[in-house]
Amino acid sequence: MQPAAPTTAQATTRETACATAKPKVGIVGASGYTGEELVRLLARHPFVTLSHAASRSLAGTSLRKAFPQCRETLPPELAFVGADPESLAREDVAFWFLALPHGVAATYARAFVSAGRRVLDLSADFRLGSPALYKEYYEAEHPAPDLLAAAPYVLPELATDDAWKSAPLIACPGCYPTSIQIALTPLLRAGLLKPAPGATVINSYSGVSGAGKKADILYLYCERDESVKAYGIPRHRHLSEIEEQLSAAAGAPVVVQFNPHLAPMKRGISTTITVPARGVSVEQVYRVWEAAYAGKPFVGILPSGTYPETGYVSGTNRADISAVSDPRTGNLVLTSAIDNLMKGAGGQAVQIMNLLADFPETAGLV
């Protein structure tokens, strides 16, 4: 009656084997929602050990206390350490995740890279190739222009080669840009779409966690519950990243209308892209997508006429996409859904670490 299962001895051996091989990872800036998600993911990751969480304000506090949702995966003795970049750089940590505001992240990135650590930066500091564009959108001088060359922007499914895997510092994409590029980039690269400036219209609806964990009346439960609103039109900061990446994919400047909104849910981004595409069939779109995403575990291509739902990607690292064409208007309408804290932030950063470290791509993410 006993099934063919590993014996306790086998299980123990396997556990031990993993334990001896596990590199250490650390997080700086774990008090926001992205940091929380990274703690959750790294605490349960089968091939790494979360050894450091650094925070100026929480130094000394137990992680179990700060992250009650992770009580069963966090070791009871693990506590926040202080956030001095130089001290942290001396710790035996293989991968540092930076969940910090832009401007602040660069300081840590520099210290860790100098010390030979590898860094996954989830801020905007290294997402833009152009320091001038950074200044225009973030209203400050770029904090580390000399590091930009060593900091590739990596959306793993869209990387064209493996050169980025040897980079010391990775710029992890933003949440809205991820939801947009997964749908559009392969089509632009294939030359299927050549939209006129301003003719591509992107509406995105984000869960409230996208606004961060700030004690602000605007994000109180009673303010956001049962309410949808637009904001940040027409120049949300993510627009700079979106257009820089789409332009690179198209090989020509791409100018879009980006309309972000807040929706009454914790997590998720639903993006709907309308783009002129007279003469392009929906079959062509699917052929390009299927070629681009063959064997990619974290992209779900849905049949035309069905639509991604944020509820179905919530808690996953997956992006779902689908497309319809409209013969009346000559437009394609592309829809996508991601979890903004997973594929849009912490999950994608862990996916990148998995690829860097030659772990299975889905390790700790399913």
Place this chain on the structure above:
Amino acid sequence: MQPAAPTTAQATTRETACATAKPKVGIVGASGYTGEELVRLLARHPFVTLSHAASRSLAGTSLRKAFPQCRETLPPELAFVGADPESLAREDVAFWFLALPHGVAATYARAFVSAGRRVLDLSADFRLGSPALYKEYYEAEHPAPDLLAAAPYVLPELATDDAWKSAPLIACPGCYPTSIQIALTPLLRAGLLKPAPGATVINSYSGVSGAGKKADILYLYCERDESVKAYGIPRHRHLSEIEEQLSAAAGAPVVVQFNPHLAPMKRGISTTITVPARGVSVEQVYRVWEAAYAGKPFVGILPSGTYPETGYVSGTNRADISAVSDPRTGNLVLTSAIDNLMKGAGGQAVQIMNLLADFPETAGLV
């Protein structure tokens, strides 16, 4: 210490005066969310008496039992009556509200109009001027083409004269179309916008009540909570009404991309319209809006750079609108918010009745 307040005698006199003057109103089809909203509004309306609610399935049931949210405003003895059109037409009811599926509404409309009653139809049966368009979008012959001429489409703030006030039958606008026309129609009429076919992109996010009160797995709490999804792209039925009305406003065919979505909230529609408008300033937009809506109690024009929130119009009959222009793209982005059950359905129907009956426009709606 006693304030200057009406004495009981005065109050009683006033109450009595109202009571003697109150015309009777009735609802057919009160089992859906629009019907519920009409019951709520008419039961508390100061100048009419809700005397009839007709339903095949609920005949004999107490309204208090069927609408527990209205216990204090519904008279205990009021019960559903049967739904035979001819019998109902003989009742002494001044205004009938039809909250019925398309196709069914026309039968009641015909009976009531023949009997000299006035009818506010909230179905799609009389919204389209063209029976051919009706057939194309509703996949059935129009049920009463001979009545179309007597059935004006009335969005009160956009009516150009008072001729509709003598019509026996009013086609009340759909929810999405209302949220769109309030923003676009004045601009099209003023000739400010002349968008190329397909270049106007309209994204709308609706609360779940827009899907009706149907025992369908798709609309269960656990399916819709924490989830946003697109649906019905590219040919939602409301598209026919939207384009017919916008074309009339523009004096030329208008072809738009309409992308409806479901958002995790009970009520509300948030609409965001992107339209090419090179050379049109946001000040011109506001001047046209202010002229169109001067003295209109149910339109809120918000400053450019602020955005309507569905939470702020929930439970009200108001449409809030605002606009920004984007010099990079040459587009205008217009945003609006309404409560789909109020300004998008029952509230607007009561507003129309108020105007028909020479009640104050806001009676029972604030």
Place this chain on the structure above:
Amino acid sequence: MQPAAPTTAQATTRETACATAKPKVGIVGASGYTGEELVRLLARHPFVTLSHAASRSLAGTSLRKAFPQCRETLPPELAFVGADPESLAREDVAFWFLALPHGVAATYARAFVSAGRRVLDLSADFRLGSPALYKEYYEAEHPAPDLLAAAPYVLPELATDDAWKSAPLIACPGCYPTSIQIALTPLLRAGLLKPAPGATVINSYSGVSGAGKKADILYLYCERDESVKAYGIPRHRHLSEIEEQLSAAAGAPVVVQFNPHLAPMKRGISTTITVPARGVSVEQVYRVWEAAYAGKPFVGILPSGTYPETGYVSGTNRADISAVSDPRTGNLVLTSAIDNLMKGAGGQAVQIMNLLADFPETAGLV
């Protein structure tokens, strides 16, 4: 075809009649959720004019801007005034509503009462008859013990005579206590229940607006969405009010277990009371309730075996109650539902003003 409706002339006369008779009302402390609800209710009240809203931080700000949900009912010129008690006391305001923290409210109450104004205090300052109990639960000396005698505690449906109508200052009940007393008080007064100390167990679940409009991480959307939690057990401040009132009703000390919780919704309190009642039938309970609440528009008595839902009282001033008895345990289980901002705060205060001013009890509340 024209229905029997009031002519414009009649309507105008009636409107004018009301306008000439309308006393002015004011609010101090309109930046929280209770204040917002009072603004909403008083701006649409048919028999009073909201003439003053006082706030230290918002002086000069337009009310329309501060309360976008009330755009169509607030006059465009109405702006917040400063909050100096003495200056406010000189204004021609018949009723002042205090939506202020405890301790602060008493200062305004004193100034207004001295100036011969009438005051409805929604804070805890005058809810307790005993200054010692106040000190025990609020950890401060009572701010105005000399005013207590002139400040009756008024839950209108439970007032035993009309003496309170001549009081200059009314203590409006708390939200949890209202949801509890409506169910329990008539049964205690009737001598039906004589629970042993600690044997009455009261669990209440409140919407998040009950926690106030504070920029606190704890009440962010992402913290409260999809989560229920207990808090404040075993000595929530409202316990003092609950026990003082229930003891008065019973004519003997009543000691209860009060377990408050937060539920993921904006509004509403669901209360479930378990009380030993061997030998008391559910019919006896209903007989007492029906006698107590005959002709009371704001109490809904539901059949045994059905249960109040907060969704059905949301936005209303009604309390719904029902009861079952359990022969196995000898207990009665009473359930109630109110909207914490309406019957639990602003709505009940307006109801009290209606009664004081001899307006219809439901004026502005349906």
Place this chain on the structure above:
Amino acid sequence: MQPAAPTTAQATTRETACATAKPKVGIVGASGYTGEELVRLLARHPFVTLSHAASRSLAGTSLRKAFPQCRETLPPELAFVGADPESLAREDVAFWFLALPHGVAATYARAFVSAGRRVLDLSADFRLGSPALYKEYYEAEHPAPDLLAAAPYVLPELATDDAWKSAPLIACPGCYPTSIQIALTPLLRAGLLKPAPGATVINSYSGVSGAGKKADILYLYCERDESVKAYGIPRHRHLSEIEEQLSAAAGAPVVVQFNPHLAPMKRGISTTITVPARGVSVEQVYRVWEAAYAGKPFVGILPSGTYPETGYVSGTNRADISAVSDPRTGNLVLTSAIDNLMKGAGGQAVQIMNLLADFPETAGLV
């Protein structure tokens, strides 16, 4: 710069090792929320292969299509099979999970046990030791009284020995009973509590998924959103299981008041238990709990004065508990939180399988 990580070869070896050892598991009845949760958990479980999902209505349908939230973990070729018990019993499946209505589950249990398979039954069919009690609460003869002796009721943290590990059929506990027993059972076993009949009052608030995935108006988004309600008082079916188990723990009959409620959230149960305990200190409670749950990964004991939140256990297999004592009333108030679909259903069933199969207890559950 490369961290000390397993090489691809190592990872592959480990993956392969696991793959060869993986027993097959199957689910009958995967169309409800418990079935969905089991699919999600078993598809990502590191030590088993989900090989069979049986459903009468869905036979032939792809699991990826039926469970879009699991697209990246479900093999594309896996489809539902028919639900004939005898045919399924012949399949090479080590563990069958039954997510079926009571009455139906017993038929499958019999077939699978006869064929030597092991069965985890999540229905109520084998939860009660007494067929008479089953008949009283489920209003039908027990469908398989002869199997009861071979079907231990297993709440793993409360099992007193390992005898159950050799049973062919396991009765997995209900959701409410789990949330209650984790808090109460150790205290009853220790003799700390000896409550009089009816004096223990248990209020539970469940997420809507607890009501199942039924096309019923009652569970539509618009009916349950923003609303809390009691239901099923005083004799919810789970009461039979609760009292049978608590009585066994106490060694004497325990009679409780059980008040279940629905809360507006997808998942989670928040339980608050008030129990007379004059003379029992909160320290004694914690000592008993700490002894009972030492080394148990899925129980979180929170400090007195803090309270479990369902949001913190959502998506986890953990039960959080805490306690306060009230010297005024002589009562203890115990609070607990679980995810009803995890520790209250699918997660606990997988935990039981892990223990049966000698997998690590947390495998696939963190």
